Ligand SMILES: NC(=O)C1=CN([C@@H]2O[C@H](COP(=O)(O)OP(=O)(O)OC[C@H]3O[C@@H](n4cnc5c(N)ncnc54)[C@H](O)[C@@H]3O)[C@@H](O)[C@H]2O)C=CC1
């Protein structure tokens with residue numbers, strides 16, 4: 448079932464969902480399931496499965512370094528289907544512009560369709576590790592709105608490089624990313640909202656936000672989005688802060704601000720166990736307020752260990 452249908456069916460009740468990362472090659476898949484299992488009692492109607500792009504690795508060959516391009520976390524489609532069968536939830540695989548040609552994306556979408564996956568999230572993707580800025584992959588899309596358009600085209604029976612429409616029509620519900628504190632590369636929040644509107648015009652059905660730690664940022668963003676003509680559900684994305692290092696890392700990696708009160712609470716902790724607890728309590732406070740405001744879904748970036756998301760869900764669902 449589509450994410451938007453789950454939201455409609457909930458009739459104003461806030462749903463619980465989360466996001467997982469596929470394991471690094473060679474790591475056991477069971478660890479992932481052990482982290483998902485305790486979250487299933489909170490009845491997530493859908494689970495997002497991220498796609499990680501390729502990286503360069505250097506291998507020594509005859510005394511020379513040979514550069515190889517590898518995907519360290521494969522398995523998005525496999526895990527998506529496995530979640531569907533194992534837990535009877537709707538998996539939402541992430542589809543990226545970066546690292547994929549348009550043709551490869553088309554094949555992935557065709558597979559998703561045959562596998563009865565009803566939702567995808569369309570993202571541009573981050574820059575490669577060695578790059579400062581995102582560079583489009585040869586034969587791939589530059590912006591997420593182009594990817595959204597490709598999916599919409601397929602929903603209408605239009606394949607790449609084909610003039611005529613076919614009888615083959617997918618029916619994907621399309622999620623896209625939104626940035627309450629603006630995307631790091633956007634010159635202004637208003638311009639970023641225009642880009643978001645372009646994704647909606649291309650066929651996006653709902654938005655999931657970048658993590659934020661100050662709810663006011665989300666509430667303002669929703670208002671500004673409405674004023675910009677964006678009338679689809681905007682799902683808040685929540686990341687529980689977990690270690691002291693996140694004070695530097697999260698603003699740097701995700702281009703977001705942390706509230707002074709949260710920083711002070713983390714600074715006052717004597718170890719990371721205490722920080723994890725502060726992160727949980729902050730996320731509970733945020734989530735309660737968002738739920739009271741009637742957000743459609745609370746979407747958690749669990750990304751691995753789920754004990755904190757479990758504690759948060761217990762307080763809310
Ligand atoms: N892997 C994941 O699960 C998630 C990844 N992300 C990350 O979010 C980042 C961006 O992804 P999206 O938001 O999907 O990309 P996007 O293509 O919507 O936007 C990327 C940047 O390009 C700008 N932009 C968009 N269209 C433009 C145009 N026509 N002309 C000039 N500038 C334009 C935007 O303002 C923004 O700064 C990436 O770093 C992505 O990896 C975000 C959420 C989830």
Ligand SMILES: Nc1nc(=O)c2c([nH]1)NC[C@@H]1CN(c3ccc(C(=O)N[C@@H](CCC(=O)O)C(=O)O)cc3)CN21
Nearest residue numbers: 466497573656657658684686689693696700701748750
């Ligand atoms: N720019 C961007 N890229 C993403 O891949 C991404 C977003 N934003 N926002 C939404 C979700 C949330 N994602 C993530 C990814 C990693 C962590 C994280 O906290 N990772 C490490 C630190 C990351 C690092 O070392 O660079 C951690 O300590 O837990 C959180 C959310 C993935 N998604």
